[in-house]
Amino acid sequence: MTLNEKTNNYLPEQCAYAKRVQAILAERGVQNPQAHIVTFGCQQNVSDSERIKGMLLLCGYSLTEDITKADFILFNTCAVRGHAEDRVYGNVGATKKYKKANPNLLVSVCGCMAQQQSVADKFYKSYPYVDIVFGTQQHHRLPEFIYRRLTSKRVYELTLDNANIVEHVPISRDGTLKGWLPIMYGCNNFCTYCIVPYVRGRERSRDPQEIIKEATDMVNNGFKEIMLLGQNVNSYGKGESHGVNFAKLLRMINDIEGDFRIRFMTSHPKDCTEELLDTIRDCKKVERHIHLPFQSGSSKILKQMNRYYDREGYLKLIAAARERLPDVEFTSDIIVGFPGETYEDFCETLSLVKEVKFTSLFTFIYSPREGTPAAVMPDPISREEKGKWFDELLKTQDEISKELNLSLVGKTVRVLCEEKTSEGLICGKSEYYSSVCFEGSDDMIGNFVAVRIEKYHNNTLYGAVIN
């Protein structure tokens, strides 16, 4: 893994801290310091971790998969679900023994969970071996935090200023073929079940020219898929003076020379405009797949979720998209068992799933998050009952996925070849987001090939390359 982006413009004071960190580690006899990063949660966190890794490389660390060899361990945390939080406490607790073995080891916790004051306080009081805690908007200061800890007290930095976007942070990307490109941060929507606006702050969009520069660098470095990221990616540009909205940004990225494709997530239905649908139709590099979370098929529940659309509006949007893009595939997120949801409400979700026919779904049983309005709403339905609804939804979706996949047999799709399986087949994703496997040679990896689908078996499409 190498530092694959220029760091020339990175904040000079952070570069200076990075040099001081290197000098201190050398003085203390820490030869070839190594860092181990554990990332929980969504793609935004994965992307943040790539920037954190970039800064650690700048500080002289190399990256290791072996936690027992690390001189720096960082947990980039997620606050969306309770069980992920429990895992973080367990994992952080386990670092105590590594500290005993290695007195130079630093332990850090950051991300959405750490951003919550109550959680940060808990780390401060109950985990004295945690050296550095920082929130979701302070990544770029990591060299400074390490320097401060090496020379002084434990560091706790949770400032959310809602304004700043720091550019030119060095990046160490995890892959060489598919890469994340954050275009905006935060969220203004305040869905009543969601903690994100409280821990990631208000929406801020990156400057379009910075995004184009980063996307161009990625393409020039051989990336074949760029995933544009944001908590609410299609509200990109709102409130910014540059006048570039998400549709315009897509057109600008589509115009970058090279053979690559563009994906984006996560979209909010309220910001999925006709202009955006026209843009997806017109831009050949934008994939024919839209992830459009609807969360519930009941207008009553959508109102309680504060989602700004109703069942009818969502279905109209799907129809408008299919009118322009007859072959577009949809995926979605669904929450089962939101407080106050009845079986009748759930049946409306089921009927919407049957009507739209999503390729796949990300389904969750509602999990209360402290500090959100939904966490204090009456919730009389038992977890066991919600589990039955959930199973019914999965069964319905399995049948739909099978039907949709079988309908692809005989069609030709364009696949980005990503890897070779243990059975020797080449696998990759089509422009519709489906996984496809076929016989091929190693030199196909990293390239696009046309594949005619021959069969669907065990949740996988199989095909043959055509010339």
Ligand code: SF4
């Ligand atoms: S749109 Fe809603 S669910 Fe998505 S990040 Fe914003 S508040 Fe959370």
